[in-house]
Amino acid sequence: MKVTSVVLTEMGRPRPYADTRPVEVLELDLAAPRAGELLVRVEAAGVCHSDLSVVDGSRPRPLPMALGHEAAGVVEEVGAGVHDVSAGDRVVLVFVPSCGSCAECSSGQPALCRRGAASNAAGELLRGGHRLSHQGSRIHHHLGVSAFSSHVVVDRGSAVVVPAEVPGETAALFGCALLTGTGAVESTVSVRPGDSVVVLGLGGVGLSAVMGAALAGADPLVVVDPLEAKRELALSLGATHAVVAGSVEEVRELTGGGARYVIEAVGHEQAMADAFAMTARGGATVLVGLPHPSRMLSVPAVQVVAEARQVLGSYMGSAAPQRDIPRLVRLWQDGRLPVERLTSAVLRLEDAAQALDALADGSAVRQLLIP
Numbered sequence: 149m150k151v152t153s154v155v156l157t158e159m160g161r162p163r164p165y166a167d168t169r170p171v172e173v174l175e176l177d178l179a180a181p182r183a184g185e186l187l188v189r190v191e192a193a194g195v196c197h198s199d200l201s202v203v204d205g206s207r208p209r210p211l212p213m214a215l216g217h218e219a220a221g222v223v224e225e226v227g228a229g230v231h232d233v234s235a236g237d238r239v240v241l242v243f244v245p246s247c248g249s250c251a252e253c254s255s256g257q258p259a260l261c262r263r264g265a266a267s268n269a270a271g272e273l274l275r276g277g278h279r280l281s282h283q284g285s286r287i288h289h290h291l292g293v294s295a296f297s298s299h300v301v302v303d304r305g306s307a308v309v310v311p312a313e314v315p316g317e318t319a320a321l322f323g324c325a326l327l328t329g330t331g332a333v334e335s336t337v338s339v340r341p342g343d344s345v346v347v348l349g350l351g352g353v354g355l356s357a358v359m360g361a362a363l364a365g366a367d368p369l370v371v372v373d374p375l376e377a378k379r380e381l382a383l384s385l386g387a388t389h390a391v392v393a394g395s396v397e398e399v400r401e402l403t404g405g406g407a408r409y410v411i412e413a414v415g416h417e418q419a420m421a422d423a424f425a426m427t428a429r430g431g432a433t434v435l436v437g438l439p440h441p442s443r444m445l446s447v448p449a450v451q452v453v454a455e456a457r458q459v460l461g462s463y464m465g466s467a468a469p470q471r472d473i474p475r476l477v478r479l480w481q482d483g484r485l486p487v488e489r490l491t492s493a494v495l496r497l498e499d500a501a502q503a504l505d506a507l508a509d510g511s512a513v514r515q516l517l518i519p
Contacts, residue, residue, distance in 0.1 A: 329356025331465015362386025
């Protein structure tokens, strides 16, 4: 079938992308789903820093690539062997397809699925190969999803069924922003009532961490970001204090010498070092942001040992999507996770370059692209 997709043709072009046009909207050919796969009509897709990181070259991927990894849609066709999903189901798409059988999946760590990571790096689907092409040439898949499209074919392991009454524009945010942010405070660590928490970086993931920490009863809950509008939004979502970026000593004062848990959602080595400096003795620094592969993190080694500190990586919030997304949806239905407040704009696929510019300059939280 013919589909419309946002395709990245060259990494590393300078901003503004609205002028340099590293992405273009193309009509592609989409093959039918194979065994174990789904054809999904995309309703909405979130624009995330993981998309921007491919465009600016921080996360090199094979090109050309149909972008997008955070989305929701409606299943239109199921491949052979899929018995637990039906046409008409609304699904949230997640960016690590879980094979269910590797050592990581078998031990309850589907975010670290070996086969999923390998297929994502190759720009393929979990079961191998490509389903997208343009004039006979293959187009690579972004993280098994390629959600900036009218329709996608994904592996069954990339989809989580959610109730039909959840609007697609809301459901899309559960696949990356909410899953990663809340997972960092619930699964990577386990925030308890009265734990002090700091969140650095108030994009979609950071603000989701704020919502998760507030729900868990964190106190104080301090947020750090250079933009006043984002700090104000975080305060309205449950943060108790808000400071500008780089305010290490102020944060340490607010938390009585450092926080029990510090969540870094910036993706820069200096922010990671600041997060470590804001962490209390016996506390944990949780690193969520993805810096350029060449960047290195340096922390005082003696503090890790003598102060019993932990530095923890958190990919996809250490979450199990098939377990956690339905639970998060129920919390949203109960009014306890106002995820829709993360949406800063709803745009068309043709506006993808402008959306990437708004994300890069920090003015956007979560923009949605709709076909």
